[in-house]
Amino acid sequence: MKKYDWITLVYVGGYHLGLAFFLPLYFYFYTPSLFLILSMVGLVFACGIGITAGYHRCYSHPTYKAHPIIETILLFFGNLATQGSALRWAYEHRMHHAHVDSDRDPYSINKGFWHAHVLWLFKARPEIDEKVISDLRRNPLVVFQHKHYVPLLILQQILTILFFGWLSQDLLGSFVFCYLLRSFLSHHTTWFINSLAHSWGEQNFSKEHSAVDNFIISLLTYGEGYHNYHHTFANDYRNGINWYHYDPTKWLIFVLSKLGLASNLRRMNSEKIQFQLILEHKKELLKNLKQSLYDSKEDLIDRVHKQADALTKTLEDFIQKGKRYKEIGRDLKEMKNLLKREIRTLKSKLKFEWRNWDNLSDYIYKLKKLA
Ligand SMILES: [Zn+2]
Ligand SMILES: [Zn+2]
Structure with a gap:
């Protein structure tokens, strides 16, 4: 069996190096427009929500049912987030919940902060156990995305750079901000859920697992920072249960349900x-x-x-x-x-x-x- 996932290692390492090179260079010669910065922030947020409301709360734990139009939008941005297909993501996440902190947890915090944050991605990943995701195999949108993940991703990345380059009349700026920096911010904010949200915070609901609740992490992860609650009651569409908890993913799902675009919202009583x-x-x-x-x-x-x-x-x-x-x-x-x-x-x-x-x-x- 292969030991490392070289493609992921080269891709992630490559764009980090690209960012370290192009970002200071860009700032040396130019100043980014406000439009470019706002576009990047919007893309980071949309990709983040694609992961939290789509990959996580809709597919990994079916805590609600999304209308096919919403599923398509969430899968679109989930795909652009470059974290693999929803099927594989959900498989690994379900393994994480079922075997949290053990050797079978793909991103166990017990193997160290950096392993949980990013290094686990560079190890060769095991085959998907079909039993774990058999429900998702019956979802044609998820199956389609899984089958065409790579070509879709390449197309999306190129079109994103060209589209924002054309709108801002700054192709290099679009490449630096809407691709390199956006990928960096989008990846690390999701990765924080596996690293920081398992090591820095309070454990109000259970100490049976390493997950913690932390408001600051929630700010960075679209509401996923109430992770101790989430690991204790994973079938709840909310992570922050009080109305004042910062959980934009929960608010989005709730608003969608009021618009008839989401249903079967599950919440722990x-x-x-x-x-x-x-x-x-x-x-x-x-x-x-x-x-x-x-x-x-x-x-x-x-x-x-x-x-x-x-x-x-x-x-x-x-x-x-x-x-x-x-x-x-x-x-x-x-x-x-x-x-x-x-x-x-x-x-x-x-x-x-x-x-x-x-x-x-x-x-x-x-x-x-x-x-
Ligand atoms: Zn976790
Ligand atoms: Zn989860």
Whole structure:
């Protein structure tokens, strides 16, 4: 078996060298027009979205269904991003999720930051295991792109340079900014998801894998920086679950669904997320306390258990009452009203218990800092 993927190595290495040579040279003789810079930014963003909304959230994890027109646009820009076909990308990404951090993870962070970031691309890649992507084999658009990936890519790259060169009347500028620099920015922002989003940030939802949540990475990766959440609940079309989380891919999918261009949006229900949070935080607090030397640690351990149980119980009651409310018919108006009041009370209780839980967590972390 081959050891290295020479074509990828020469291509990626080649355009990096080309950029290092042509970019300073260009700046020495010329100044790029604002149009050229904006075109490059637009292309980087479109390629990024092609990968996140297309390759990742539509194909690797089918978290929603895109209209064929949207699929075609996403595949067009995904192709231009030069990261292989959606089929191969999805295969490798599914392997990454199924075997994260192990030897079978193609871009395992345990093999080092640079391996996860880019070096894994230069190793000879194994054959696609058809069982893993059998659903995608039934998608004619994905199969077409996979079959014609290279000629399509060459054509797209040439046409992109010529098109923006013609619009800006600056062919060299188009080559430097809309091809070389765009490729560089587009590649590294995606690669950050495999390197930085597995090494720099917080693990709120699970510590069973190396993925982390980091707002700054989200800014660079079109919302993919909430990677700890994503690895914990990969079937959610969102990566940033709160409305204020910067996740343009999620916003795009949501808007497309409102326009009738995307459907079957999958999202993890909020209660399941809360259960996971309680479980994870409880584990973390107990671990901290067990390693500590505080005199009153037994009392605190007891409080962690009691407050976690109370929170879980209230959450369960809240879910039960909500289910019951939906089940009973409209004719039982009084019972419905009674349940509505109980649900409202439980909601306040839940908020109160979450606040208490956060206070207890803060207190334990402060003790740790003082120790
Ligand atoms: Zn990952
Ligand atoms: Zn994923």
